[in-house]
Amino acid sequence: AAPSRSLFLWDDGHPMRFYLRPGLAKLRLAPLVLAGGGRLCRVQEPGAVLLAQPGEVAPNGAVSTEYVAECVKRNQRLPLEPFLLTACGRLAFTEAEDAALLQAVRGQGMVRVSGRALWIELERSGLTRHSWQSMRDRYLRHLLPRLWEPPQTEDPTQIRGLFAAANREFESTESESDSSDVAELSTQDGVRRSPGETASELKTGPEDSAFPGIQLQRQERPQSTCSSSSVVGQVIKTMEHFMEKFAVDLLTVTQAFLKNSGDVEATSYFLQTGRRLDGYPVWSREDDLELQKDDEHVRNKLIAKFGAENVAKRIVFRES
Numbered sequence: 001a002a003p004s005r006s007l008f009l010w011d012d013g014h015p016m017r018f019y020l021r022p023g024l025a026k027l028r029l030a031p032l033v034l035a036g037g038g039r040l041c042r043v044q045e046p047g048a049v050l051l052a053q054p055g056e057v058a059p060n061g062a063v064s065t066e067y068v069a070e071c072v073k074r075n076q077r078l079p080l081e082p083f084l085l086t087a088c089g090r091l092a093f094t095e096a097e098d099a100a101l102l103q104a105v106r107g108q109g110m111v112r113v114s115g116r117a118l119w120i121e122l123e124r125s126g127l128t129r130h131s132w133q134s135m136r137d138r139y140l141r142h143l144l145p146r147l148w149e150p151p152q153t154e155d156p157t158q159i160r161g162l163f164a165a166a167n168r169e170f171e172s173t174e175s176e177s178d179s180s181d182v183a184e185l186s187t188q189d190g191v192r193r194s195p196g197e198t199a200s201e202l203k204t205g206p207e208d209s210a211f212p213g214i215q216l217q218r219q220e221r222p223q224s225t226c227s228s229s230s231v232v233g234q235v236i237k238t239m240e241h242f243m244e245k246f247a248v249d250l251l252t253v254t255q256a257f258l259k260n261s262g263d264v265e266a267t268s269y270f271l272q273t274g275r276r277l278d279g280y281p282v283w284s285r286e287d288d289l290e291l292q293k294d295d296e297h298v299r300n301k302l303i304a305k306f307g308a309e310n311v312a313k314r315i316v317f318r319e320s
Helices: 024-035 066-074 095-105 110-114 117-125 132-148 156-171 195-202 229-246 250-259 264-273 285-291 296-306 308-319
Strands: 017-019 049-052
Touching: 024 066, 049 066, 095 117, 095 132, 110 117, 110 132, 110 229, 117 132, 229 250, 229 264, 250 264, 285 296, 285 308, 296 308
Parallel strands: 017 049
Antiparallel strands: none
């Protein structure tokens, strides 16, 4: 198609004004801008689009010169945001690109995320406009730390609020199978391990529980499992460790704890494999509803499914 003569006109019909420092780039782009109905400024004017070449030091708000070329190539006026440059002259990542990166990396082990092969594959697929090095840097330096951010306080009410939010989402599912979306998570070295090997490696914290005060017997349950700041601190440290180890967000870790009655060892194995370490299934919302029934037959069915010890622990955990 012939280049549009209204390519660089705003929606109200006014021409877009561009400022670009004198040089070869300006000589190359000037005919394209003018042919598309745009204007070039001799000096930087208010409201004018400031163009800069990728790689050069650019002030905030500068747009890559690739914007003009890409508009001409597609023969349509494109949004400016995807072509914004950072202070060091790199193309800025858009929210859509950040979301695409998070989706593409979800479920990948840390070794793969830290390597090169994954990112080279994403570059070849055209996931974003950036090089594989830029995508890896963006994820590791900017996106991943956000996923790892723990609660900024050891306030027990905020910890309970986090579990309440995760519990609402957990209970919104009518029923779940024994497998989970976290089952696709890989180990750091990409090798599945036997339950014995994993158990010996993943023991974490006192009594292997995120809630050291929880006992199996109901009468020994403390009034509040989050009443002690030391216990809350241990919970936060355990969650941070799991978020870093398995490259998952805080909600995923919290729900894993809910499905495994707060048991650290079982939760860790579940995040790694999608299964329980002891071979029993994880708890679902449907199981919890059954547990609430005052019916000996139903209770016996749950004991047969989960084991008496796990049922007792679940009762304590749900009531805590």
